[in-house]
Amino acid sequence: MRHALFLAWCYLRFHRVKTVILIAAVTLVLYVPIGLRVLVSQSARALTARADATPLVIGTRGSPLELVLDTLYFGANEPAPMRFAEVTRVASSGLAEAIPIYTRFRAGSHPIVGTSLDYFGFRRIEVAAGRQLATLGECVLGANVAATTGLGPGDYVVSSPESVFDLAGAYPLRMAVVGVLARSASPDDDVIFADLKTAWVMAGMGHGHQDLTAPQAANLILERTERTVTANATVVEYNEITAENAASFHFHGDLAAYPVSAAIVVPPDQKASALLRGRYEADDETVLVVRPSTVMSSLLDTVLTVEQYVLAGAALVGVATLGIATLVFGLSLRLRRRERETLVRIGGSRARVATVMAAEIVGVLAVSALATAVLTMLTSAYGATMVRAWIRS
Amino acid sequence: MARVDAIVDLERLDFGYREGGFRFRIPSLAIARRSAVAVIGPSGVGKTTLLHLIAGILVPDRGLVRVCGIDVAALGDAARRSFRIEHVGLVFQEFELLDYLSVLDNILLPYRISPALRLDAAVRDRARRIADELGIGDKLGRHPDCLSQGERQRVGICRAVLPGPDILLADEPTGNLDPGTKERVLDTLFAYAARTETTLVTVTHDHALLDRFDRIIDFQDIGAAAAKPGDTGHAPAESAR
Numbered sequence: 001m002r003h004a005l006f007l008a009w010c011y012l013r014f015h016r017v018k019t020v021i022l023i024a025a026v027t028l029v030l031y032v033p034i035g036l037r038v039l040v041s042q043s044a045r046a047l048t049a050r051a052d053a054t055p056l057v058i059g060t061r062g063s064p065l066e067l068v069l070d071t072l073y074f075g076a077n078e079p080a081p082m083r084f085a086e087v088t089r090v091a092s093s094g095l096a097e098a099i100p101i102y103t104r105f106r107a108g109s110h111p112i113v114g115t116s117l118d119y120f121g122f123r124r125i126e127v128a129a130g131r132q133l134a135t136l137g138e139c140v141l142g143a144n145v146a147a148t149t150g151l152g153p154g155d156y157v158v159s160s161p162e163s164v165f166d167l168a169g170a171y172p173l174r175m176a177v178v179g180v181l182a183r184s185a186s187p188d189d190d191v192i193f194a195d196l197k198t199a200w201v202m203a204g205m206g207h208g209h210q211d212l213t214a215p216q217a218a219n220l221i222l223e224r225t226e227r228t229v230t231a232n233a234t235v236v237e238y239n240e241i242t243a244e245n246a247a248s249f250h251f252h253g254d255l256a257a258y259p260v261s262a263a264i265v266v267p268p269d270q271k272a273s274a275l276l277r278g279r280y281e282a283d284d285e286t287v288l289v290v291r292p293s294t295v296m297s298s299l300l301d302t303v304l305t306v307e308q309y310v311l312a313g314a315a316l317v318g319v320a321t322l323g324i325a326t327l328v329f330g331l332s333l334r335l336r337r338r339e340r341e342t343l344v345r346i347g348g349s350r351a352r353v354a355t356v357m358a359a360e361i362v363g364v365l366a367v368s369a370l371a372t373a374v375l376t377m378l379t380s381a382y383g384a385t386m387v388r389a390w391i392r393s
Numbered sequence: 394m395a396r397v398d399a400i401v402d403l404e405r406l407d408f409g410y411r412e413g414g415f416r417f418r419i420p421s422l423a424i425a426r427r428s429a430v431a432v433i434g435p436s437g438v439g440k441t442t443l444l445h446l447i448a449g450i451l452v453p454d455r456g457l458v459r460v461c462g463i464d465v466a467a468l469g470d471a472a473r474r475s476f477r478i479e480h481v482g483l484v485f486q487e488f489e490l491l492d493y494l495s496v497l498d499n500i501l502l503p504y505r506i507s508p509a510l511r512l513d514a515a516v517r518d519r520a521r522r523i524a525d526e527l528g529i530g531d532k533l534g535r536h537p538d539c540l541s542q543g544e545r546q547r548v549g550i551c552r553a554v555l556p557g558p559d560i561l562l563a564d565e566p567t568g569n570l571d572p573g574t575k576e577r578v579l580d581t582l583f584a585y586a587a588r589t590e591t592t593l594v595t596v597t598h599d600h601a602l603l604d605r606f607d608r609i610i611d612f613q614d615i616g617a618a619a620a621k622p623g624d625t626g627h628a629p630a631e632s633a634r
Contacts, residue, residue, distance in 0.1 A: 004505075014493030345450055346478060347503065349475075350471065
């Protein structure tokens with residue numbers, strides 16, 4: 001057998017271009033339906049698990065799917081902001097806890113999620129290195145962010161400016177990394193968490209600057225009244241919150257009007273959940289309450305329908321490709337007829353000659369099956385991560 | 394009854410292809426051991442068929458084909474293949490080398506396609522030695538498409554002689570070669586056959602080469618030996634030199 005395999009290997013190596021094309025074609029035919037099935041089923045499992053673990057989400061009325069994708073998976077399409085008052089409204093109703101989520105900002109490709117400490121308890125995320133958020137201007141990294149950036153406690157992360165041409169807009173904030181979260185195999189691994197107020201500082205709603213009541217700031221003052229002080233543009237505004245300047249940071253205006261992207265609502269039981277949803281059903285209500293499991297179930301139904309169409313298409317392409325591959329193998333055998341006759345004339349045994357001829361086909365199919373298995377394993381290992389990245393992009 | 398010292402002994406041979414048309418009979422033909430025999434005649438009279446019958450590639454409808462003392466026609470297919478690879482070396486006009494194998498692997502090919510031969514280090518050494526003797530020892534790693542016609546035929550000869558056959562059957566081995574190369578290839582073939590006392594049976598159209606052979610079997614003299622009235626078969630006449 002080893003001699004037949006050797007001859008087959010020589011043949012496949014000599015005709016390497018044909019061999020690679022055949023292997024690629026057969027691998028694709030095998031992998032597309034299998035890989036798609038694995039990808040859909042893994043993604044469905046991951047998406048459903050997170051949705052099922054999130055009782056309710058509230059946000060500004062609009063697309064329930066966008067609201068859920070942003071709140072649970074930190075997608076790139078941030079929904080219209082909701083007033084922070086809606087978060088306190090839920091909390092003050094006594095029917096549920098509300099955990100604010102503010103996803104407007106990013107640091108490079110990683111979303112920055114402004115939230116409260118309740119989020120970590122709700123998701124049962126532990127700190128693997130360093131410590132949890134404690135003061136303004138700190139952040140903790142998801143496990144994948146730490147792994148890909150190489151950052152850890154003691155390092156710094158700078159939020160990305162939204163637009164370099166928007167001089168009045170949000171300025172980058174340099175945040176101290178104080179901890180890295182334990183891996184949770186969820187979208188939480190791929191984001192940077194900061195306190196909600198830190199996110200508001202990024203939005204320009206809170207800021208710190210030189211003390212204008214100090215004598216040395218006198219030459220910066222343009223106008224001083226009982227309630228307001230107007231300074232010129234040379235006042236130094238801080239882009240990092242440190243122990244020295246933390247006291248100078250303050251927020252202007254009514255916190256209730258500050259923005260959040262959404263809030264995760266955690267009622268203690270079904271009754272509280274039903275009562276709460278009932279309160280948001282009025283036609284003039286500007287806030288939407290959704291059950292993530294229902295929204296994701298609807299999305300997955302659509303995905304499964306699309307999958308069926310894709311599988312049907314893949315099956316047709318597969319039949320055509322296998323037909324062409326069969327034709328190629330058949331033509332190859334015909335082209336090798338003279339070689340076969342030579343082997344017979346020299347005295348090659350019937351079994352060896354047949355094995356040499358068949359080994360080309362078996363070799364291509366075996367390598368294709370192996371490649372398909374490897375691709376399927378990679379899909380199985382990284383499929384859910386890829387889907388999460390796709391949702392975030 | 395087998396003739397003394399005949400390596401090939403054909404008696405009352407009758408052969409026709411199943412598709413019909415061609416048929417020949419040979420009443421009696423013996424080829425002596427260690428002889429160099431040329432088979433000549435016009436195209437289509439059965440020269441290659443004769444070689445195939447001797448090699449056991451074809452089986453006669455009737456008659457005896459005894460080669461190396463073995464009744465080849467009586468063997469089954471597997472046994473005939475083993476007989477062929479052990480006792481017969483075949484050299485082809487078109488060389489019939491496998492383009493995807495190196496020169497060395499082409500030479501070793503018989504050992505890879507039959508369980509009757511065992512490939513080991515000694516065989517590899519012998520292959521290299523024979524290749525050196527035939528002047529292609531420095532081209533063992535090349536593929537046939539990187540060789541000249543003459544070099545390819547020498548690879549074909551190496552492949553045929555490596556198992557140490559008792560008889561070499563060459564089907565127009567110089568048919569595709571230029572005159573200079575033709576002489577060198579024939580020199581190689583004759584020298585090897587003489588040194589190893591191997592019987593050489595060569596089909597050729599080149600009458601200028603006939604002086605080099607001990608004996609000539611001419612298929613042109615149809616009917617001289619055995620064809621009866623009404624027969625469409627061919628039978629060769631022969632002349633010893």
